[in-house]
Amino acid sequence: MNTDTNGQTLQAALLMVAAMAIIGVIDNYIARLAGEIGLWQFHFTRGLMTVPLVTLMSLAGFGTMRPLRPWRVVLRSLLAATAMLCYFGALGLLPIAQVLAGLYTSPIFIVVITGLFLRVRIGPWRVLAVAIGFAGTLFVLQPDPANFRLAILLPVAGGLFYALSAIATRSLCAGESTVVLLGGAMLALMLLGAGGLVWLALFPVEAAPGAEGFLQRGWVWPMPQALPWVVVQAVGSVGAVFLITRAYQLGEPSLVGVFEYSVMIFGPLYAVLVFAQGIGPWQGLGIGLIVLAGAIIAVRSR
Template sequence: MQASSSTSPVSASILMVAAMAILGVIDNVVVLLAETIGLWQFQLTRTLMMLPLIGAMSLIGLGGLRPQRLGAVILRSALVATALMFYFSALALMPIAQALAGLFTSPMFVLLISSLGMGQRIGIWRILAVVVGFVGILCVLQPDPQDFDFNVLLPVAGGFFYALGAVTTRHMCAGESTVVLLGALVIALGLAGSAGLIGLAAFPVEAVNGPAGFVTRGWVWPMSEAIPWVVVQAVGSSLAVFMLIKAYQLGEPSYVSVFEYSVMIFGPLFAWAALGQPVGMMQVVGIALIAMAGSVIALRSG
């Protein structure tokens, strides 16, 4: 994102922390709407609600709606949309602490992609950060080698695709308006939702009740129980992204990005207080290690 000519690190950090607090709360509602509707219906209905809000962002001057490099924007949107589909699938199947831990592997994947795939040199501090972050991931996900649950790989897959999206954004979409990138992403999620609904209508799959059937559930009607949570997600996401955009406009990106890790505090804390999701000491240690590793990578990269 492009920074504005005037900077205010304090305002930027406050906006970023506020945005992460909102996301930490609203991502918890996914498990509630997953009780009655499916992933694909959720993405389609949320897209229809968010598009007018994104149009309003453009009207108030946050950025234009015309892409400069359409192909690059489409590629970036497809990668990030794939990442978020994995992440939202994980939210319905596991505590938010584990889902966030998997998604926030993305800075480590970015580093590995930049080093191994693009030949960029990285120093010892960032190499150590990757090792520390990997240990943190193991602490949070706590995979059992004797009875391995492949669901724990869902958010990690999300982190990988999010990293690919980040690299694409940096190298192919640097001149694009943030509103263009956001709008294209939301449209991509809506198209994914439509494709999933069409596929499930053509080839029905018997979905189990509750969140476990989130990915395999087709269109459900009426959706009165889920609509309030979808509205919370749509409005909350739009507001949080607005604040996130402003934070990057006001502050140095490598500095501001460190505060994104506050979502790993707000999300599990709200899940514990409102939903009774437990957070063990090992997971707390893992969250701290992931946040520390990501912060080191961000600052050293900056």
């Protein structure tokens, strides 16, 4: 590997770590706004900010907003948006360590789906990684049959749909602009948020007070406490995704992808330092196992 390649790899790694640091910090504040507004209002109002930001990125020359195969982009956008609905919905109800652990089961789902349905040979190392990752997920989520909550399945569902969107990105949307894929996912989230608000307006339900009502709460106005965090989410998420995209452009994807797991350090660490949100020893072990599983899958994919 020459000096230029080494420099690009280091730059890509730093960009990815910076992106994960941003995400790890800003996603901790979903629990703050979850007590005032609902999931659907959050995505609708955030979309009103992120879609114009992505459009400006396109106008600035970072990529076209015109899809080559519109229906494939629509399918991929819906999968990615559903993953984010599950992820952010879980963030309003569960500690961030549990939510990130569930979302980052996606490489495990990718291996299972491609092996079972796409007939891709996965090999013994990836089978081992799936077993390690599954054990890690159990350690982090710590499901208790006596006190089972459906909310605990939300982050894992997010990991499943995130995996499906990743597979769709590679198999259905090859050659599409990164900006059109980002814009499609943001637009889909905004429309799903609007749809949820319309549904709750037509068929209102009584939302529980505080964060427990995050999924059932309709439109709330004004939202003085939540609005600043929606703005932070809009700007931070677009900036982070831009850094992620640039990192994958500069470095070997299978190597750069390993650094994506640094969010499982930044997110829980910030939660511990700022919100005193503790992590038990078994959860710490589980996070380590999920990171190890992802690293094995990434390295064996090279």
